[in-house]
Amino acid sequence: MEFSISSEQQMIIDTVKAFVEQELYPHEAEIERTGILSDEVHEKIKQASLECGLYAANMPEELGGGGLDAVTLTLLEKELGRASFALQYIVARPSNILLACEGEQREKYLLPAIRGEKVDCLALTEPDAGSDVRSMKCRAERDGDHFIINGSKHFISHADVSDFVILFASTGIEDTPRGPKKKITSFLVDMGTPGFTVEPGYNSVSHRGYQNCILNFDNCRIHESQILGVEDHGFDVANEWLGGTRLSVAAMCLGRAERALEIATQWSAERKQFGQTIGKFQGVSFKLANMSLELKAAELLTMHAAWKLDQGNMTDTDAAMAKLKSTEMLGMVADEAIQILGGMGLMDELPLERIWRDHRVERIWDGTSEIQRHIISRALLRPLEA
Structure with a gap:
């Protein structure tokens, strides 16, 4: 490397x-x-x-x-x-998942998204189906060469400014060695399609100005040509997308943590108490050292995963480790930065209180920290049939 x-x-x-x-x-x-x-x-x-x-x-x-x-x-x-x-x-x-577009889908969705003419959003999460995606209730039932979609999605990021949605819906049941499981198919659904409405979502303490929305489908009728990928194999498409997205989350957390550390370091070098700059006190200097150490560790994990992705051999564990470490590191760095600045750290004159608030969602979306730990531990135990 x-x-x-x-x-x-x-x-x-x-x-x-x-x-x-x-x-x-x-x-x-x-x-x-x-x-x-x-x-x-x-x-x-x-x-x-x-x-x-x-x-x-x-x-x-x-x-x-x-x-x-x-x-x-x-x-x-x-x-x-x-x-x-x-x-x-x-x-x-634009979602890498759009690279699964074929034929006319490329001209209608993929290329306009690349040119900035259209914006996509991804609809996977439901009120009763977060980490357990297979429990989704939104369903698409075949009707000849069409599908009838019913159900809802929530926590759908930037759907308010999107032109179409990449929707995941249940399209049947299959028998597996572990029991019946829902088949999942991904679809491309245009905003404004009859039976498809978008409502404002919830007020979040994280990422002000970035809206989440609720999508409702009531006998929404779409043509089979709007299937993205292969029918009943939506997870194949999603799995390709999830690894890269988790790397994106990790990378963005690195940038935010770096900004917080820079602010805390500058403050420690300028702020004076008891006749000297506070950076000379071990209680502050050791915080800076730990923040820098954790940031570097997260950066190395993230860049290593990205390098492996370029080599074509990044695993789910690589992406999970990068996201897990970077998101939890950001929380630690943001909190310690505020502690170093004291009361000023909580004032909105500085971005620290925003970084502190914003970091909280990073440990939840695109797979919670618990899901990442499950992925990592599963990779360790499966070879031992445990």
Whole structure:
């Protein structure tokens, strides 16, 4: 594994860092105050990211995307992660799952998403089906060459600004050695399709301005040509997507933690108490050391997983370790940074209280910390048939 950063990668890092500081940071305070990302700001950031070539950096170059390898993409997402999530997600990473599009689907969904003409969202979670995806109740029943969809989804990120949804629904039951299990199929469903409505979601303490929504399907009729991938094999499509997404979460947490550590370090070098800077007190300096250590450990796990993804041999355990370590590390770093700054750390003049609030969802979405630990332990025990 090569630990050095190439000149091209450094150029990308510098470009993204400048973009974040110039295009994203100026809007953070307003979003935190109002909880709203205006259409004007959204479009401004989107156009700026298109102009500088950051949009759809994860998609193949031959399709019009950035064509970045996993390591370089992880470095890019780390820098984006320093900003408010409501702002940085606009520098879109269309779902890799769209690469499963075939035929007319490519022209209708994949290519417009890469060009920034359409935005996708992913609908997997339900009120009674979070980590236990197979228990989903949203169903799609075949009716000739159509499917009739009924059910609901919730916690669907940015569905309020999306043009279509990548929907996972139950399409039957199959017998397995462990008993009956639901078959899952993924579909591409356009916003505005009769029988499909989008409602505002819940107020969250994390990621203000980034909305979650509730999707309702009431006899929503779609054509079989809107199946993404193979009927009854939606999990095959999802499994390809989940690993890369968990790496994205890990990378963004690295960027946020790095920003928090920088603020805490600067404060420790300038703030004076009892006649000296507080960084000279062991109670503070050891905190900084531990924060830096945990950040580096999480970074190494994440970059190692990204490197293995480029080699074509990243495992579920690699992605799980990266997400688990990075998300839990961010919580520790944010909390310690606030402790070092004292009362000022909780004031909204600084981004620390936001980073502290925002970190909490990272240990839940895209697979809870408990799910990641299950993945890791399962990989250890299965070879022993335990």
